[in-house]
Amino acid sequence: MKIPLLDLKTQYHSIEKEIKGAVEEVLQSGYYILGPNVKALEEEIAKYCRVKYGVGVASGTDALRLSLIALEIGEGDEVITTPFTFIATAEIISQVGAIPVFADIDEKTFNLDPEKVKHVITPKTRAILPVHIFGQPANIAPLLNLAKTYNLKVIEDAAQSFGAKYKDSSSNSVWRKVGSLGDAGAFSFFPTKNLGGFGDGGMVVTQSKQVAEKLKLLRAHGGSTNNYSYSLLGYNSRLDELQAAILRVKLKFVDQWIAQRKEKAHLYSNLLSSPSLPVETPSEMSYSSHTFCVYTIRTPYRDKLKQYLEEEGVKTKIYYPIPLHLQEVYRKLGYHKGDFPVAEKACQEVLSLPIYPELKEKEIHYIVDKINKFFCGSFK
Numbered sequence: 001m002k003i004p005l006l007d008l009k010t011q012y013h014s015i016e017k018e019i020k021g022a023v024e025e026v027l028q029s030g031y032y033i034l035g036p037n038v039k040a041l042e043e044e045i046a047k048y049c050r051v052k053y054g055v056g057v058a059s060g061t062d063a064l065r066l067s068l069i070a071l072e073i074g075e076g077d078e079v080i081t082t083p084f085t086f087i088a089t090a091e092i093i094s095q096v097g098a099i100p101v102f103a104d105i106d107e108k109t110f111n112l113d114p115e116k117v118k119h120v121i122t123p124k125t126r127a128i129l130p131v132h133i134f135g136q137p138a139n140i141a142p143l144l145n146l147a148k149t150y151n152l153k154v155i156e157d158a159a160q161s162f163g164a165k166y167k168d169s170s171s172n173s174v175w176r177k178v179g180s181l182g183d184a185g186a187f188s189f190f191p192t193k194n195l196g197g198f199g200d201g202g203m204v205v206t207q208s209k210q211v212a213e214k215l216k217l218l219r220a221h222g223g224s225t226n227n228y229s230y231s232l233l234g235y236n237s238r239l240d241e242l243q244a245a246i247l248r249v250k251l252k253f254v255d256q257w258i259a260q261r262k263e264k265a266h267l268y269s270n271l272l273s274s275p276s277l278p279v280e281t282p283s284e285m286s287y288s289s290h291t292f293c294v295y296t297i298r299t300p301y302r303d304k305l306k307q308y309l310e311e312e313g314v315k316t317k318i319y320y321p322i323p324l325h326l327q328e329v330y331r332k333l334g335y336h337k338g339d340f341p342v343a344e345k346a347c348q349e350v351l352s353l354p355i356y357p358e359l360k361e362k363e364i365h366y367i368v369d370k371i372n373k374f375f376c377g378s379f380k
């Protein structure tokens with residue numbers, strides 16, 4: 001059996017007619033940049049996240065970048081983030097002139113550990129940038145408390161976690177969507193994310209009118225093309241009208257797709273729960289509703305298991321093989337091996353298995369059978 005890590009085509013075929021209709025409508029409209037679909041998607045996603053504003057931009061990376069700029073984080077400022085994430089998270093901190101300061105992660109969730117964050121706050125710290133990794137919200141409440149105490153901004157990297165929900169431990173707390181928890185939340189519509197377009201795209205959600213207005217300026221050269229007057233240094237970072245039209249169709253299905261992902265993840269976890277298997281399945285915390293953008297197990301025999309599964313037709317991926325503090329590009333920051341042992345160990349042990357809403361149960365059984373077979377054999 002051949003099982004891909006991800007299958008985007010099957011999903012497209014399930015909604016092909018609607019997508020083609022939406023695309024055709026845009027093509028016929030003559031309105032291709034910042035038209036009615038971008039505006040409607042911004043409103044729909046703001047409503048979905050129960051925030052006041054959504055601002056569509058060209059990518060998830062730009063959603064993060066423009067958020068930092070809109071929140072006036074720049075030259076010499078320190079921004080605390082996780083070393084266990086995609087490079088974009090840290091790259092944009094450096095590109096606005098700020099300094100990424102890493103803190104180690106929690107072993108169970110792979111998300112920033114608030115206790116570790118506390119220890120790296122300095123007088124130069126201006127913001128915390130937690131990532132909701134793999135589809136599971138970071139433990140935000142303690143981070144928001146730190147932010148309040150030290151007067152810091154909180155920017156959520158929710159690129160992998162569209163639709164994920166968080167609830168703090170206080171008794172009257174309600175479920176809230178990621179993106180709505182900090183000062184700004186960044187989503188990516190890269191095709192492989194839970195809400196993915198057919199190209200690049202992103203969005204920032206925020207409760208602040210001031211931040212939303214600034215983002216709208218920043219994404220279009222810092223001013224107005226009606227009268228060609230510019231108040232600040234901006235970018236060309238707009239969300240395409242075509243992508244917005246496609247994403248509006250997909251938004252209607254996203255909760256259903258998340259539910260299907262959860263089902264698949266739970267089937268994997270049940271089948272892999274035997275204590276004799278040296279495999280750890282993903283933890284789901286009481287404060288979070290995991291959306292399983294990625295399904296990641298860990299095992300000390302990762303590399304050999306990956307190779308075995310590959311031979312048996314199962315594609316897997318390592319998110320992430322190298323923590324950011326040990327990347328060549330960040331050598332200048334002066335971190336060393338051993339600085340963040342939890343993240344470093346995770347990089348040695350994680351393996352992401354195929355997951356998507358359309359993944360079949362019999363495929364999951366096949367993958368788990370192969371994993372069992374690997375560990376029964378003389379794998380070491």
Ligand SMILES: *Cc1c(COP(=O)(O)O)cnc(C)c1O
Nearest residue numbers: 059060061086088159160188190
């Ligand atoms: C995908 C991703 C991004 C960047 O999103 P793009 O739309 O690809 O620019 C940022 N952070 C994380 C954690 C991501 O997974």
